[in-house]
Amino acid sequence: MPKDLSAFNTMSFWLHSSHANDATFMIIMESKHDPKVNSYYSKKIQVNWTGWKKVEFRLRSFGKARQPAGWDKIGQMRFTASGWNQRPEDESIWVLDDLQFTYDPKPYRPKIDVKKYVAGPAREDFLAKLRPEHPRLVLLDKDLPRIKRFIAEDPKGKAWYAAIQSKAGQLYRRPPRKHELPDGRRLLSISRDEVSRMYYWGFMYRLEGDRKWLDRAWQEIQAVVAFKDWNPSHYLDTAEMMHAMAIGYDWFYHGFTEEQRKVLRDGIWQHGLRLSYAAYMGLEAEGQQHWYRVTNNWNFVCNGGSAMAAMALLDELPEECTEVLYNAYQFIQIPMHHFEPDGAWWEGIGYWGYSMRYLLTHLRGMETAFGTDFGMVEGLKGKGFSMSGDFPIYLTTPLGGIFNFADSGSGGGSYRHWAFYYLAARYQNPLYLHFQDQRARGTVDDLIYYEPFESDLAIQDVPLDKYFRATEVVTARSSWTDPNALFLGVKSGKNGIAHAHQDLGSFIFYGLGEKWVQDMGTEGQTYQSHKHHLSHSQFYRIREEGHNTLVFDPGKGYSQDRKGESKITRFETSPGDVFAIADLTDPYRKYVTSAKRGYRLFDQRRVLLVQDEIQTKKETELWWFAHGTTGTVMTLKEGGREAIMERNGKLCHAYLLSPAGATFEIMNARPLPTSPDPEIQQQNKNVKKLAVHLPKTQNVTISVLMVPRFAFDPESKPLIHLAPLDSWKLAVDTAPRLDKLMVNGTPLSGFSPNVFTYSVQLPPETTGVPTMAAMTTGAKVSVQQPTTFPGTTSVTVTGKAKASTVYQVRFVPTVIPGSTQKPHVKSKPVTVRGLTLSASHDDGNIPKNVLDGNPETRWSASGEKEWIGFDFGKPRRIEAVRMAWYSGANRSTSFQIETSADGKTWQLARKANSSGKTADLETYALGKTQSTRYLRVVCFGNTSNLWNSITELDFIPPLGK
Known part of the structure; x- marks a missing residue:
């Protein structure tokens, strides 16, 4: 073909297709300024016909990748059905004939050949x-x-x-x-x-x-x-x-x-x-x-x-x-x-x-x-x-x-x-x-x-669960109104689509006001590929090992197929039980003949079971992962067959029910030794993950049971009989329900007969537990109340056939220490590293976090004129303040620095805005060296909202010098 196509504006060819299955291929016209940079023109063709058809289009309709040198400098032309977010269709056979480049004098107008929901106006x-x-x-x-x-x-x-x-x-x-x-x-x-x-x-x-x-x-x-x-x-x-x-x-x-x-x-x-x-x-x-x-x-x-x-x-x-x-x-x-x-x-x-x-x-x-x-x-x-x-x-x-x-x-x-x-x-x-x-x-x-x-x-009566088809996402919960409810999120679907991670089969799990298993979130460096030219596969938070899913035979590349697809094959729900089953065979087809994962909330939606059934093509190495939240303390018991995650006086027990002989490991949320580890990626400090490692396995079932509980409740491991995923079914629920629950004579807010677990918040100084009363018809009710606060009341309603339903009402303090859903409260002074910190308010991200050396923590307060202050105990020389801002690379915060001799009368030392370009420490000189006992940073919100969030703070000269 000619290397100079600048005299033409139209390309055409005849194409014979064996199947009309919407398979696609790309036409790539290589055109390089720099031999080291892969620049080209490209066009995707979707084949939805059988037999012969003439395909014709303008060269103007080609997209540009990087900086093509021009239509007069075409190195080569390629037809490809793989790469560029495509996967070869095994059944497709295409025959191409009569390729031509011509010049059409008519004006070019892009075709509006779209599927229309609405015809629209003239x-x-x-x-x-x-x-x-x-x-x-x-x-x-x-x-x-x-x-x-x-x-x-x-x-x-x-x-x-x-x-x-x-x-x-x-x-x-x-x-x-x-x-x-x-x-x-x-x-x-x-x-x-x-x-x-x-x-x-x-x-x-x-x-x-x-x-x-x-x-x-x-x-x-x-x-x-x-x-x-x-x-x-x-x-x-x-x-x-x-x-x-x-x-x-x-x-x-x-x-x-x-x-x-x-x-x-x-x-x-x-x-x-x-x-x-x-x-x-x-x-x-x-x-x-x-x-x-x-x-x-x-x-x-x-x-x-x-x-x-x-x-x-x-x-x-x-x-x-x-x-x-x-x-x-x-x-x-x-x-x-x-x-x-x-x-x-x-x-x-x-x-x-x-x-x-x-x-x-x-x-x-x-x-x-x-x-x-x-x-x-x-x-x-x-x-x-x-x-x-x-x-x-x-x-x-x-x-x-x-x-x-x-x-x-x-x-x-x-x-x-x-x-x-x-x-x-x-x-x-x-x-x-x-x-x-x-x-x-x-x-x-x-x-x-x-x-x-x-x-x-009535929000409490809205269905608790949802399966979103096509996107292949499932969520399930135990209540809409209880912040301590259990919540399960399941991710299936497709790899290789816009903003997707290699996360098929991954899940998240919440309970008791805590995030026990998390998705690590966005890797910001994937938006900076124009600087570092690293592929997504280099980054932990994109890879399978950075999610709560499986990794086979770990190496530099992905474990799941880049274009793999996973479907939710079953989704069933009842008031006390819900499960979903994902078929992961396709994304892991390089390693398995079958891979399925089941997720189930049961026992009146108070526990989670995650069960994998895997049949590999040959003996292979296998990892199972579940990422905890920043700061979660993890310990092992029973020789590694049980793991305990602990946060803020609450626990989540993880029991490894199968396979026999396997144990949990506790690992840092970091790449495996065989994986890439670019320095620029998120370091995931203070994040641990549970892992199950099977160095050599072939046909295996991995079953993990997760049971959250408050520290004031006794440990209770449900007795369950493990069953193959194909035999999972909802239990026939004939148990009676309550008509009403009363707390000290007042109807329980948000009560629904088909929601079985509730939380009632009481002031921390409460000494006794409220009296519970339950009403129903045609069934026996028993109430078991705790003797101290905090505690859990159990209400059992039993029918004539002996089937029963157990309702639980947890009486907990108004503010559970460290809860991630906290009121905006006045901060309490605290002494750290020889100085006293205080703040106008915080949302639970407390002032001392700015001095802990961990950029993953912060002080936060919302509103104008929110401040964080420092009492050095005696006058101290200050030349500058150094601060790092939460989301500092994406937004700029307005603030001023003030000093005081007595903590009552304040003088303005510096008014400034953070750069909005970095999350690292920035230095703000005070203009002239100050000798002051008190200093505070008064904030006025950022370019996105009124939140003020400082991750790290220090002074020049630094503290301790």
Whole structure:
């Protein structure tokens, strides 16, 4: 074939396929500037026909990998059905003939050949239905009276508005952003900050009318439109900036002069809309080109940001904006199938939230700009999208965090998203409304999308378990209302998809307010591959050994197939028992003829059994892993047949029931000796994991039983008969139920006859246990109460056939020491390393953590003017303060350093912002050396929220010198 294809613009060939199975292959056109860098053009072909078919497409439709040298410098052409997230289809036979390169003089237009849920509008409908006046995006002026009434009359509204005022003020005090790529590749953090600034300042301007918000917004906009670009090489950055500037243009429209509007219009066009229009129309332009038809979160963000800008400027640039809006409407339907059939999102809950942020504002923007979303929400009714709120709700743990498989962060915190309000209102779903109501802290989006309605939802009666098909994720719990409930999360599905880890078969387990088995979370270095060029397979948190699954014959590569798939083959649930079985044969097919893993909550959902049944092709080495949480103390008993995990006065017993002769090991959460171990990866300090190591095994069953208990309860190992997974079935449950439980004469809150375990929190100084009473009909009830507090009351209800149900009510202190779900409390002073630490408040991440030398711990408090202080005992010379910030590489915290001679009167020594570029210690000089007995750091929140979190702190000269 010719090496110079620059004279051609079209490629065609005839292809004969033996099967119409949607198998794919890639066409790779190698084109290297540098022989050491693999640069090329590529195009994926999906074969969904049998027999002969002519395939024809423009060369412009090829994607670019790295920096191809040009169509006049083609080294070679390859057809490949493996690699690039593909797996060969054994049954497929393809024959290719009559390959040609030609020139077609007709203008190129990318085909909109997408599966459509909704036909959508004609091009002319956008301009015909456009609301002519501004503001018209997301929040209309007619909505303001409703919001003002809510703020004035509802305590929730008052609290939310106070939070919004505080955040707006915090953003107001920060300087205009500059064009910078903090990680060398992305402008994204700046774009996201601009989205926040435009929403918060615009909202305050529209509610209060104070010109200070207008003037500050214009100062920001001037800086942003003067950027050399909005980094189109990473089009998320461009799209989010378009979204921000569209809101700025629309919400401040009447405050700006026409000259100012033109400056902003020109900036939006030059840096954003021009490039989106070019991509849709197949025109040459700088930056990424094929984002509009991808199947992941990029689709919603980039099409959504483009559409928001087009809605803002449609009457100014009607032809171009119409094309953008028409194309965006079609292309956002491409990823919709990933919500099928049950509402799950294939990239995990982290990217569910990101996708919803831009998809739903796109849909809401159409509602306000055109008075309709052209049938999209109605057309998706009954489809996976309409159930998509189920996914994060069922993946939320009893502590408020999430099942964080894929790149979904640490799993901590309290999950919330205004998208629940949008979905609740559109589909009249009371569960979604209830969920966000319990968690919302008050953002601009909360106020905009909050549309309450009456319902008779009883959260305690909502089904406890969910199997999300296609994504192949299962969650199960013992209660919706008890923070001490048991929770199980199971990850099956596909390897090799966006943001996936090699985690098929992995699980997490919570109980008694603790995370006993965790997903280690995101490895940040996988987002920095443009710097270190290391593959994902190098990183512990991506590999199987960094998850709670199996490893066969460990080595440098993966144990699971990179494109392996695992299905949940059985999922069955009853009030006291639930199980799921995953078939792991395909991902481990290199080593096994069969691999299955079963997960079961039973004994009224008070214990967990994880059982693996493995048949290997030959004798092989095998590892089984379960990662504990940071700081969990692990010990072994019974010659290694039992492990005890201990946290905060609570224990989780792990019993190795099979195979005979095997034992637990306690290991650091670090790579195996045969695995890669790049220095730049997370070190997972103070994290232990349970392991079972079988150096040589062939056909084996590994069964592990996990039983959490409070230290005040006696150890009780259930007597169980191990059964093969194929014979697992739910027990026939004919036992009677209680009608009511009373605590000191008051109905137990959240009681449901089919929920069997509860917690009642009482003040720590409580001396006696409340009196329990139980009511039922046609059955015998017995109550066994503890003699001391804390303790557990057992209520047994027995029917005539002797079948019985046991309810347990645990009476526990209001604040269990070290619990991960703690109130925001006033910190207590503590002396560490010769000085006394105190703080205004903490959330359980206490002040002394900043001096423990462990970057995995921190002091945290939420709000403006939260402080952490130090009493040196006598005057001490201080030249500078060194601090490391939680998530310091992703957000910047505003703070000031103050000094005092008496601890009462304070002088400002330094006002600053953390860089937002590193999580390591940064040095903040005080300007001049201070001699002071007292010093405090007063914080005002960060660029993402109002949390203030310091992981490490020291002084110059250092403590002890």
